[in-house]
Amino acid sequence: MTTILTPVPAEPAKPKPPRSRSKLGDRLLLWYTWAVILWLCLPIGVMILFGFNQVQGRYNNRWHGFTLEWYVHVFDLSGLTNALKASLIIAVVSTLIATTLGTLLGVALGRYRFRGDGTSNLVQFAAISTPEIVMGMSLVAFFVQLNVPLGYLTIIIAHVMFSLSFVAVTVRSRVLTLDRSVEEAAKDLGASAMGTFWLVTLPMILPGVTAGALLAFAISIDDFVVTNFTAGNVETFPLWIWSAQKNGLPPQVNVMGTLIFAGGVLLALGNAMAARRRSA
Amino acid sequence: MDRKIDPALLRGLSQRRYDRRDVMKLFGVGAGLGTAGLALAACGVKGAKQAPADQDAVAKYWSGKKQNGHLDFATWALYMPTDHAPLKAFTKETGITVNYQEVIQDDPEWYGKIQPQLAADKPIGYDLMVVTNGIELDKLIDFGYLAPLDHSKLPNYAQNADPIYRDEAFDKGNVYSIPYTSGYTGIAYNPTYVKEPITKIAQLWDPKYAGKLGMMKSPQELGNFGMLLLGINPETSTPQDWAKAAAKLQEQKPLVRAYVTQDYTKSLANGDLWICQAWSGDIFQENASNGSNLQFVVPEEGGTIWTDNMMIPKTAANPVDALMMMDYFYRPQVAADLTEFINYVTPVPSTKDLIAKHAAASTGDDKKTLEAILTSPLVYPTAADLAKLKRYPTLKSADDQKTYQNTFLPISSG
Amino acid sequence: MGSLRARLTPYALMLPGGLWLAIFFVVPTLILLQFSLLTGNEADGYEFTFHWQNYTDALSTYYPQFIRSLEYGGIATVLGIALSYPIAYWIAFKGGARKSTYLFLILLPFFVSFVLRTISWQFLLSDNGMVLGPLKDWGLLPADFHVLQTSVAVIGGLTYNYLPFMVLPIYVALERVDPGVVEASYDLYSSRTQSFLKVILPLSLPGVFAGVLMNFVPAASDYVNAEVLGGPDNTMIGNIIQDQALTVRDYPTATALSATLMLALLVGIFAYARALGTETVLQAAAR
Numbered sequence: 001m002t003t004i005l006t007p008v009p010a011e012p013a014k015p016k017p018p019r020s021r022s023k024l025g026d027r028l029l030l031w032y033t034w035a036v037i038l039w040l041c042l043p044i045g046v047m048i049l050f051g052f053n054q055v056q057g058r059y060n061n062r063w064h065g066f067t068l069e070w071y072v073h074v075f076d077l078s079g080l081t082n083a084l085k086a087s088l089i090i091a092v093v094s095t096l097i098a099t100t101l102g103t104l105l106g107v108a109l110g111r112y113r114f115r116g117d118g119t120s121n122l123v124q125f126a127a128i129s130t131p132e133i134v135m136g137m138s139l140v141a142f143f144v145q146l147n148v149p150l151g152y153l154t155i156i157i158a159h160v161m162f163s164l165s166f167v168a169v170t171v172r173s174r175v176l177t178l179d180r181s182v183e184e185a186a187k188d189l190g191a192s193a194m195g196t197f198w199l200v201t202l203p204m205i206l207p208g209v210t211a212g213a214l215l216a217f218a219i220s221i222d223d224f225v226v227t228n229f230t231a232g233n234v235e236t237f238p239l240w241i242w243s244a245q246k247n248g249l250p251p252q253v254n255v256m257g258t259l260i261f262a263g264g265v266l267l268a269l270g271n272a273m274a275a276r277r278r279s280a
Numbered sequence: 281m282d283r284k285i286d287p288a289l290l291r292g293l294s295q296r297r298y299d300r301r302d303v304m305k306l307f308g309v310g311a312g313l314g315t316a317g318l319a320l321a322a323c324g325v326k327g328a329k330q331a332p333a334d335q336d337a338v339a340k341y342w343s344g345k346k347q348n349g350h351l352d353f354a355t356w357a358l359y360m361p362t363d364h365a366p367l368k369a370f371t372k373e374t375g376i377t378v379n380y381q382e383v384i385q386d387d388p389e390w391y392g393k394i395q396p397q398l399a400a401d402k403p404i405g406y407d408l409m410v411v412t413n414g415i416e417l418d419k420l421i422d423f424g425y426l427a428p429l430d431h432s433k434l435p436n437y438a439q440n441a442d443p444i445y446r447d448e449a450f451d452k453g454n455v456y457s458i459p460y461t462s463g464y465t466g467i468a469y470n471p472t473y474v475k476e477p478i479t480k481i482a483q484l485w486d487p488k489y490a491g492k493l494g495m496m497k498s499p500q501e502l503g504n505f506g507m508l509l510l511g512i513n514p515e516t517s518t519p520q521d522w523a524k525a526a527a528k529l530q531e532q533k534p535l536v537r538a539y540v541t542q543d544y545t546k547s548l549a550n551g552d553l554w555i556c557q558a559w560s561g562d563i564f565q566e567n568a569s570n571g572s573n574l575q576f577v578v579p580e581e582g583g584t585i586w587t588d589n590m591m592i593p594k595t596a597a598n599p600v601d602a603l604m605m606m607d608y609f610y611r612p613q614v615a616a617d618l619t620e621f622i623n624y625v626t627p628v629p630s631t632k633d634l635i636a637k638h639a640a641a642s643t644g645d646d647k648k649t650l651e652a653i654l655t656s657p658l659v660y661p662t663a664a665d666l667a668k669l670k671r672y673p674t675l676k677s678a679d680d681q682k683t684y685q686n687t688f689l690p691i692s693s694g
Numbered sequence: 695m696g697s698l699r700a701r702l703t704p705y706a707l708m709l710p711g712g713l714w715l716a717i718f719f720v721v722p723t724l725i726l727l728q729f730s731l732l733t734g735n736e737a738d739g740y741e742f743t744f745h746w747q748n749y750t751d752a753l754s755t756y757y758p759q760f761i762r763s764l765e766y767g768g769i770a771t772v773l774g775i776a777l778s779y780p781i782a783y784w785i786a787f788k789g790g791a792r793k794s795t796y797l798f799l800i801l802l803p804f805f806v807s808f809v810l811r812t813i814s815w816q817f818l819l820s821d822n823g824m825v826l827g828p829l830k831d832w833g834l835l836p837a838d839f840h841v842l843q844t845s846v847a848v849i850g851g852l853t854y855n856y857l858p859f860m861v862l863p864i865y866v867a868l869e870r871v872d873p874g875v876v877e878a879s880y881d882l883y884s885s886r887t888q889s890f891l892k893v894i895l896p897l898s899l900p901g902v903f904a905g906v907l908m909n910f911v912p913a914a915s916d917y918v919n920a921e922v923l924g925g926p927d928n929t930m931i932g933n934i935i936q937d938q939a940l941t942v943r944d945y946p947t948a949t950a951l952s953a954t955l956m957l958a959l960l961v962g963i964f965a966y967a968r969a970l971g972t973e974t975v976l977q978a979a980a981r
Contacts, residue, residue, distance in 0.1 A: 025886075029784040036781055037799045040857065043814030044806050046824070050817075059546050059570075061817065079381055105711030112704035120712055127719050129907065129963050130956065131915030133932050134726070135719075137939060137952040141729040142722035144325060144945070149400040161718040164711055193703070222807050224918065229939070233393040233404055235383070238809045243385050245813050245922075246542035247357055257810050264805035272794065324732065325945075327739025388941040395943075422737060491838055538843055539926055552821045678735035685942045693759070693929040693937060 044261065051254030059248040070251040074259075077252055083240035084256055090152065090236065091220040094159035099213040101160070102167025106212070107205070109168065110175030127165040135162065136229030143230070150232030158230045159220045166219065167212035174208025207275055214271060218264065328399060330424030333455060338428045341594070350377050351601040354390075354406040356588065357382045357542075358565055359461070361621040366614050376601045384410065385542055386498075391416040398425040398593060407596035408605055410460050410588050413450040414500050414672050415681050417457070417589065422676075426456040427592040433603050434458065436610035444666075445587065445627045449515075449674055457589035458606060461561075461618075462625040464658065464669055465501055465584040468558030468576045470548050478555065481509045481579045490535040494547065494556030497539035499688035500672045501584065502529060505557060506688075508582040514673045519680075522673075522687045529691050539692035548574055560658040561624035568623070568649060576658065578668055585669035620650065623659055632660055723956075730950040736943050748950040756934050756951060763930040764958075766845065767914030770852035771860075774909050775902060777853070778860040782901075783894075785861075786868035797865065800858050808855065812922045815851055816842065819923070843925030851919035856912060860905040867901025868894070911959050931955055 054065040075081045105124075109117055139158055143150060178201075186200045202209075224238040231239060241253055333341075360367065360380060367378045384390045390411065394404040398420075411417050420426050431438065437458050445459045469478050473492070484493060484505075496502055506525030507514045517525075537553060545566040547553040563576040590609070592602045608614060615628035616635050632654065639650035657665045675681045730748055734740035753760070785796045803811060818825055819841045829835045841847050871894060879889040917932030924930075931951060939948035 026784075026788060029780055029788065033781045033784050033796065036777060036857075037796075037802075040800065040803050040854070043811050043818060044803060046818055047806060047810060047814050059549075061546075061550070061820070061823070079383065101711035101714055104707045108704045108707035112707075114704040114708075116708075116712075117704075120708060123712075123715055123720065126960070126963075127715060129911055129960075130723075131911055131959060133915050133917065133935055134952045134956040135722075137935060137949060138722035138726035139718070140939065141725045141945065141949055142718075143396065145725050145729075147400050149397040149402045151397070157718055161714060164714060168711060193700075218804065222804075224807075224809050231393070232396055233383075233406075238807050241807065241809050241813070243383070243389075245809075246385055248543070248546055249813065253810070257806055260807070261805045265802070268798070268805075272798075324734070324742050325740040327734070327737055329737040392940040392943070419736070491840070533926065536926065537840075550820075550822065678737040682735065682942060682944060689937055689942070690755075692926050693933055694926050 047254050048258045048261070051251055051258050053251060053254075055251050060251050060254070061248075070255045074252050074255045077250060079235065080237075080240055080244075080250070080252055080256070083235040083237050086152075086234055087221055087237040090155055090159060091217050094156050094163060094220045095213055095217045097156070098160045098163035098167050098216045099209060102164040102212055102216070103171050103205075103209050105164065105168040106171025106208070107175055107201070110172035124165045124168060127162060128169070132223075132225035136226040139226065140229045150230055151234050154230040154232070155227055155234060155236070158226050159223060162223075162226065163216035163219050166215050167209075170212035170215060171205060171208045174205045174211075178204055210271060214267060221260070328419075328423040330422065332421075333424070333428040338430055341427055342430045342599070345600050347376070347600045347604070348598045349375055349601070350379070351408060351598050351605055352379045352381070352406045353408045353602075353605065354381050354383050355410040355460075356384050358561075359410065359588075359618075359622055361617070366609075366617055369614075370605065370608050374604060376604065378605065381406075387412050387414060387416040391419065394593065395425075398423075398595060401595060403595045403597055404593050406593065407598040408590060408592060408602040410590055411457075413448065413587050413589065415675055415685070417450060418674075418676065418681075420591070421451065421456055425594055427594045427596065427599055428455050429458070429592070429606075430603060434607045434610070436607045440610050440612055440615070440628045440630060442627050442629045448587065449671070451589070457591040458610075459587045459627040460590045460609065461622060462585060462587045462627065464560045464578055464625075465496070465504070465557060465586070466560060466576055466578040467555065468544070468548060468563045468574050469555040470551065470553075471573060471575055473551060473554040478575070478577055479580055481505055481581045484555065484557070485509075485532050485535070487535060489555050491537050492552075492554040493532075493535050494538050494540050494544050494553040495529075495532070495536050495692075496557045497541050497692045499685045501557065502539070502691065503684065503688045504584045504670065504672060505529075508579070508584075508670065511581070514584075514670050517673050519683055519687075522684060526687045526691060529688070533691060533694065545572075545574070548572075561622055564623035564656070564658060578657070578665065580668075582668045582670055585666070585671060619659060620653060623653060623656075625659060625661065726949050726956075727953055729945050730953045732946045734946075740945070745946065748946045749954065752947045752950045753954060756931065759929050759931045759934050760951075760954075762928070763914045763932065763955075766849050766852060766920075766928075766930060767910050767916075769849050770856065770913045771906055771909045773849070773853045774857055774860040775864075775905065778857060778864055778905065779898075779902075782861050782864035782868055782898075786865050786871075797862070800861050804858065809918065811855065812851055812918055815847075815854070816922050819847060842923055843928070845924070845928050847923040848919050848928045848930075851923045852913045852916060855916075855919065856909045859908040859912075863904035863908065864898060864901040867898045867904070871897045907963060911963065914959065915955055 050060055050063075051070055052066050052068065053060055053063055054067045054069075056064055105120070108114070109120060109124075135158075139154070140150075143154055148154065182204070183196055183200055186196045191199065222238065224242065227236055227239060228242070235243070237256070241249065244250070244253070359382070364378075364380060367380055371377055390409075394406075394409075397404045411420065431454075441458070445462070446454060448454075451457050467478055467481070467484065474489075483489075484495070495505070503522060503525055504514045506529045507517055507521055510521075510524060510528060512521045512525065538547075540547070540553075540556065544553060544556045544558055545562050548556055548558075549566060549570060549572045558576060560576055563574050566572050566574055590606050592599050592606075596602060609618065610628060612628055612630045612634055615626050616631040616638070619626040619631050620635060620638070635650055635654055639647055639654060642650060653659050661669075673684070675684055728742065729740075731742060731744050731746065732740040732748075733743045733745045781800070785793055789796055817823060820826070821840050821842070822830065826835065826839065826841065830837055830839070875893060875897075876889065879893045880886075914930075915932050917930055917936055920928050920930045920933050935948050935951050935955070938944050938951065
């Protein structure tokens with residue numbers, strides 16, 4: 001039905017013979033790619049840099065000198081620290097729920113054909129493609145109609161809602177590449193359906209599940225638009241930044257952004273290395 | 281010649297498609313859910329308006345409420361000395377700990393955050409909050425979201441508050457709120473770039489400031505300036521007046537670099553803006569804390585006066601503690617300490633003598649700052665100053681509120 | 695017995711997730727449509743009256759912002775394609791062992807919050823900031839030149855924020871191009887350009903379309919870039935919806951605008967899904 005994406009694609013053979021003009025073309029492309037990568041990383045670099053700035057006065061907009069004091073005082077602003085805590089709690093909870101629900105959904109869609117799988121696919125597709133502002137507006141309308149106060153609960157509901165489609169899609173593409181004969185072998189050896197799932201299927205799709213979980217976590221920590229509509233007066237990290245930017249962002253924001261960035265990079269690298277070790 | 285069929289197209293054409301059966305299924309699902317939705321639709325959404333509170337309401341609200349020893353206070357930035365000295369003194373004296381959060385940037389934004397909780401009768405996480413007079417405060421009062429105050433527990437307020445701040449049009453008899461501070465909206469400019477003295481709103485329409493001019497985004501602030509320029513008194517204005525003011529403001533639009541909310545001091549200080557509609561205390565503080573040299577004037581045609589008020593949301597967990605804090609701010613010495621930092625108009629006139637004494641006892645820079653506060657019309661206005669200042673229009677009906685906002689919002693979001 | 699359980703397994707698996715989506719995605723969307731047909735206000739309450747006039751009123755007032763959003767979204771998407779295609783091409787065909795590294799670097803910005811990235815750009819592009827300041831000092835730019843509060847800044851921000859979502863799908867599609875086909879084209883064609891135009895480009899189109907989808911929809915409905923980097927003439931429909939919903943608190947107008955936006959974009963989305971299938975988008979999202 002669909003072509004399966006192979007994890008490590010074969011490299012296309014070099015065209016022969018390589019002419020000098022094509023070499024120049026390759027060079028240009030290489031420099032261009034690096035130029036764009038630099039452009040993509042420019043604001044990140046600025047953010048990291050100004051976490052080390054010796055800020056004078058209220059505004060962190062001129063370079064005054066290098067200091068590590070903000071790394072020491074990073075938790076000084078109670079409002080900001082609470083916002084970061086809120087973001088982390090919400091991300092962890094919504095990731096757990098979304099990963100569970102999404103994995104089940106992904107397995108169902110990838111493995112089985114059943115009545116309603118077309119509809120489910122369609123709904124998932126719509127959930128991924130709907131603009132965030134429309135999602136936020138409809139959730140607000142929903143909660144207003146039911147007279148549900150906005151807060152932690154509504155944020156988590158919203159985050160699970162859009163994360164679970166991403167997890168389902170990730171798990172599904174992993175499930176599609178599975179070798180069913182291993183599961184059949186397990187069944188032949190007498191394992192129950194539940195046993196097969198826990199001991200055979202789940203470990204095999206684990207990379208997909210982990211990737212989906214990481215994706216859900218990242219989406220939840222970063223989400224702004226939908227959270228802005230459903231948060232009531234709970235402040236998450238992006239919401240706090242949005243409110244505070246009018247008065248000038250304190251350097252602690254840069255520090256926290258840098259730490260989250262570093263953490264995310266390490267997680268991704270760790271995941272990649274674990275994946276490489278698994279497939280080796 | 282056979283045209284090569286695009287393999288991608290071929291792939292797409294041969295994939296499982298959404299055929300008639302799927303569409304029917306979708307319709308079925310949609311119809312089912314649609315009926316459910318329409319069933320809900322029959323309910324609509326309840327209106328929020330409530331009858332105003334009477335004397336019984338005050339007694340009913342406060343019966344059984346006790347002091348709990350803690351208080352969550354939501355307010356605007358820069359409304360408390362950085363070392364929180366008045367709060368610490370309050371805690372020492374009463375044992376009530378104060379969680380002071382500067383979470384309010386914008387009245388409509390704040391109202392939007394707390395409204396769902398209040399409508400559902402749930403706590404908002406704060407016991408005391410500071411909201412400006414205007415559309416949002418009107419809604420908070422009309423919809424019954426605020427606790428009626430027990431004035432028998434506010435002796436300092438009764439004794440020390442300036443009579444002109446009692447019994448305002450927006451809260452007759454101060455049933456729900458008492459002032460925290462007042463301020464003006466006027467014009468601020470950076471004399472490094474603006475070489476002539478600025479005295480009139482009309483100068484904001486001068487083409488030589490094109491691209492360096494800022495106005496406020498808030499419909500109430502923007503509308504007031506438009507009306508004052510045309511000689512209309514905002515407090516008695518009609519929808520026709522609003523339309524005229526909006527037309528005048530549209531003429532100014534090509535000159536305006538940005539419609540600001542809170543960040544104009546930064547732009548004025550670093551030259552991104554040369555001249556801007558501004559709040560009085562912000563400029564005072566910018567000069568004091570960052571050494572800038574910005575100037576603030578109340579224009580000849582007039583300026584806007586507003587009041588930031590303290591109030592208790594009806595679902596507060598610690599209303600008694602909040603009430604005690606409100607009264608504490610009306611002690612003359614506490615009010616004086618606050619005024620020395622926030623540089624806005626205080627509702628306690630006796631602070632003037634206290635600050636004068638403090639100035640006499642100080643030296644050097646401190647003395648200069650304190651004396652500047654004493655003589656500043658931005659902190660202690662004279663009757664002549666006050667005569668030039670007008671409030672926002674009173675907008676009681678929902679239609680008026682919507683019309684007003686939709687008259688002036690399009691100017692900043694063209 | 696066993697076969698009944700086997701038949702029920704998929705339903706049991708999909709039920710929790712499916713139910714969550716049904717309750718918290720499908721139903722709210724229907725309520726959005728319901729709200730767009732209400733009359734009333736916050737004080738007196740809202741009544742469901744099939745008030746289609748909400749749509750005509752909202753659209754006649756705000757169609758400039760609507761059109762501007764589609765414009766900005768469209769330009770950002772086209773720019774995105776132009777910028778991303780060479781990169782995706784290079785990584786897919788010449789990346790070699792370092793493919794994952796390059797992809798990782800392209801995705802690096804996503805480890806920083808969207809809001810922080812946009813605010814950093816505001817800082818970088820400020821009138822006398824790190825970029826414009828030196829240029830003005832060296833006389834390369836007039837002193838009153840500014841980038842912020844112009845459409846250039848907003849479109850630049852939109853292109854920047856969604857670029858990786860354009861690189862990835864195009865890369866996925868290019869990676870799957872059978873090298874044998876490319877080889878054959880070199881044997882049959884004399885120039886690399888022709889081979890590119892007639893073989894590689896058409897094969898990559900599904901990826902390009904997926905990228906268009908994942909760029910145009912969020913870009914056209916964005917409001918953060920417009921608010922942080924734009925001026926009063928750059929307001930997008932997202933800003934209007936936000937203002938109407940949160941400041942004026944006119945739910946019927948805000949929901950009518952949202953529903954129209956969603957309809958306009960979904961028509962494009964489903965036309966795309968029908969022609970090319972949902973696979974490429976779902977695969978790119980899975981990456």
